[in-house]
Amino acid sequence: MKERVNFISCEKWDRTDGNVKNLLHGMGERIEASEELKKRIDSRILELDRKTETEKEERSMGRFSMKKVAAGVAAACLLVGTVCIAGSGIKSISGSSSTIPDYKEFADLPKAEAEAGFGADAVETFCNGFMLEGIRIGEVAVQNEAGQETGREKDIRLNYVKGGDSVSLHVRKLFPGESEEELFGGNRYGRKAQAGDVTIYYNRFTQKSVPDDYELTEEDKAGMENGTLNVGYGTSEIEIDQFSSVIWVKDGKRYEISGFNLSVDADGLFGMAQEVVESKN
Numbered sequence: 001m002k003e004r005v006n007f008i009s010c011e012k013w014d015r016t017d018g019n020v021k022n023l024l025h026g027m028g029e030r031i032e033a034s035e036e037l038k039k040r041i042d043s044r045i046l047e048l049d050r051k052t053e054t055e056k057e058e059r060s061m062g063r064f065s066m067k068k069v070a071a072g073v074a075a076a077c078l079l080v081g082t083v084c085i086a087g088s089g090i091k092s093i094s095g096s097s098s099t100i101p102d103y104k105e106f107a108d109l110p111k112a113e114a115e116a117g118f119g120a121d122a123v124e125t126f127c128n129g130f131m132l133e134g135i136r137i138g139e140v141a142v143q144n145e146a147g148q149e150t151g152r153e154k155d156i157r158l159n160y161v162k163g164g165d166s167v168s169l170h171v172r173k174l175f176p177g178e179s180e181e182e183l184f185g186g187n188r189y190g191r192k193a194q195a196g197d198v199t200i201y202y203n204r205f206t207q208k209s210v211p212d213d214y215e216l217t218e219e220d221k222a223g224m225e226n227g228t229l230n231v232g233y234g235t236s237e238i239e240i241d242q243f244s245s246v247i248w249v250k251d252g253k254r255y256e257i258s259g260f261n262l263s264v265d266a267d268g269l270f271g272m273a274q275e276v277v278e279s280k281n
């Protein structure tokens with residue numbers, strides 16, 4: 001079976017409406033939110049409704065354009081990834097979380113860890129200036145080849161900002177059948193770095209958002225096949241974004257720092273990963 005790690009093919013996405021709603025639906029068609037998560041989201045919405053109209057307008061127009069929301073959903077999917085592991089019974093792993101932080105202070109990380117049921121290495125501020133903006137609790141689910149859910153766990157997502165850049169540190173426990181060798185085998189990750197006995201893998205690809213009637217070129221198909229391109233339908237014009245990440249496994253947990261159109265290069269991301277690996281929480 002061909003191994004596919006951290007890559008979601010969009011070739012079969014629904015093209016009926018050609019709007020952002022369908023793009024989000026296509027990205028999240030395999031994501032199911034638990035009742036607990038739905039209640040948390042509803043609670044956050046009610047909390048926002050208590051704020052002034054000015055604050056709400058600033059939140060919706062200043063920070064969350066529809067393109068950014070779509071990109072956020074894409075990032076959430078890509079963070080968790082899709083894997084095919086021969087003999088493990090795992091077909092795919094997908095995840096979801098609210099865009100609104102559950103916690104805003106680094107001092108609240110122990111609360112997030114208690115809620116998620118595991119500890120996570122993290123820092124409050126990176127040496128390159130990225131500062132914590134919020135902590136979210138999400139969920140990840142694993143499905144077998146028959147499409148049946150065989151496991152569900154909570155995860156921790158920490159968001160950091162610096163100027164116009166935003167990165168997410170995503171932490172989840174490995175599911176039975178997952179291993180570092182199976183996750184990172186093959187030639188997909190061209191660059192690696194060491195932080196003690198932890199191997200950190202770098203990944204970068206192009207996110208191409210296209211109109212509903214867009215026809216894939218041979219170059220598109222080749223990029224999707226080799227993992228350098230991800231194509232999503234639903235925008236009014238072609239938009240190109242770059243997705244970068246560093247990924248590693250430590251103490252039975254998968255870590256990933258990632259973001260779109262970052263000014264930080266591979267070496268900068270490797271440095272951030274090393275800070276997390278070496279952090280003492």
